[in-house]
Amino acid sequence: MSKGFTFSQFNDSFILRHPDHDQEVMIPIDEDLTVNQLFEQGLHVYMKNFSAQQTRNFFIQIEQGLDPYDEVWMDGKLYRFDYTQNSKEGQEILLNVRNRFPDETIFDDDKPENILSRYESDRADYPNETFGYYSFVKVPDSIIDRFGLEYSNYDVFDQTDQSFWYALKFDKITEDVKCKIVLPLSEISEEIRNEIFQIIPFTYLARDQIFFARIHNEDKEVSSEIDMFFITIPAVVNNICEAEGLTYPFGEYRENQNLEENIMLWGAVYDTETKKIKHVKGYARFFK
């Protein structure tokens, strides 16, 4: 499976290219490695560079004092905006959700980077209009107890207490509250990881930046759906969507190049019961 990549030999090296991107990677031939292993090594560097470029663009905008917001697309439609608490839109949603859920303690005025959203979707786990509040702090014991979380590591990138976030999702109609806990790869069973990587091959992803999320409710039940978040080039996601009979998140591939050029993250919703990917989401990051 090449997903559109070409891997051609030139003297003592292989060159990895994709026709839709201007990046090229040269991998010296190591006689102890097979061509497949060299191809994987090339993909690793390719995705690492791609991810680094996206991150760099992000920090350039942040350094200019701009505020990020994400357009989250799914099934070819704009599904929601994610705003920072620092933004006018974020403040409006915060006011709304605080009025409806006055006893919640997740809201933190000292964290302007926290994220707010308001959306409706056809996802089974979010049947009604929903508010979301993402907090970039270590998940507190009160949340662990309330939702019956039983994970041993909540550091999203396994960085020893450096990268945490979790969300509460507020159902505007039923007033149910759910916890979306974000987890490192190590907290998902090897069996499930392998099932997902059969569909979304690990080698085509920025391998150090894969993380997961699970949804728990206050009855301490966990959803059968798992979100896997990952970074790769749009062509790979389009290829996966075609293979799985899914709609590419941004509509037709290459139709919305502004979204593809600003892709920050992809999310796949995997159903552990049907063992299928239900949706793929694209997070396109913009600034203002």
Added chain:
Amino acid sequence: MSYPQASFGLPYAVFSPRNLSLNTLNDIYVLNREGSLERIFDNADMNATAVRTWGIQRSSTSTNSGSFGGIGSGTRINPTQNTQIAMEQFAGLRNPSEAFSGAMTFSSSLTAGSYYVPATQWSGYNTLVGYPIMGSHTNTLFTGTIGGRNATHSLTRLTNSGFANSGGFGIQMTITNTTGQYSVTATDWRRIEISYGSNNAGIPAGYPGAPYQRTLHRTQAANQYANGTLAFGTQALAAPTVSVSTSQSGSTTVYEYNVFWSGFTSTGTFVGVPFTGSNGYFGIGTHTYPASFKILL
């Protein structure tokens, strides 16, 4: 049409005058390391500043000093347009044997994780916006051919970085220009040298007998000597990968040439990123500060 051929190894400048008029040399070619002729100027005007500058940069230190005025071989080329200039002044010019030779300082930084981006540790020298600006270098520009591109290049990065407290560390060197794409298959540079003066603070030497110098070869893993023996460890790390790409700086397209020496698994190994230290180090421990840096062509 036949071109002059080199009788010795190093690249040198030659002319291929066609349709020579009063002040027009149609093309200027350079014999590159691969032995093929590379066109440096197309329809060059001998009076042009770029041609004069090109000649000056390839003059020897001795000829590129003193007073102007001569027109013979080995006389100083006047950089000012509409001053006297002669073809013979370009005879014997040589391409440079090194690039970006200068004094480099290093620093370190920790970028906190945010908005789905992992925390990242950095050390070294960097001027690329979007990454921590660190260290300094006294000679950031080089005009000539490197990475398969004849241009004025900027040395923008020599860093050791990786996600905080995790694997994936490695050394990244980046050279940029604003005129055209690089080539991943270019062989026009051999290695970089970083010399530390009076101590190497445990950093493995580039060569036996050069204990204060670290070399990183274009074709060899970071822990491998030129003769193939290992600087440390029992197994060679992966040989460097080269990648080329573009980025935007406002309305300007920036072409990037990246070399990545991989294989470091933790912050504490070899040139691991130090977590503390007022100056930061491109390596473990302390060393004389600054270091001298150059790329050997």
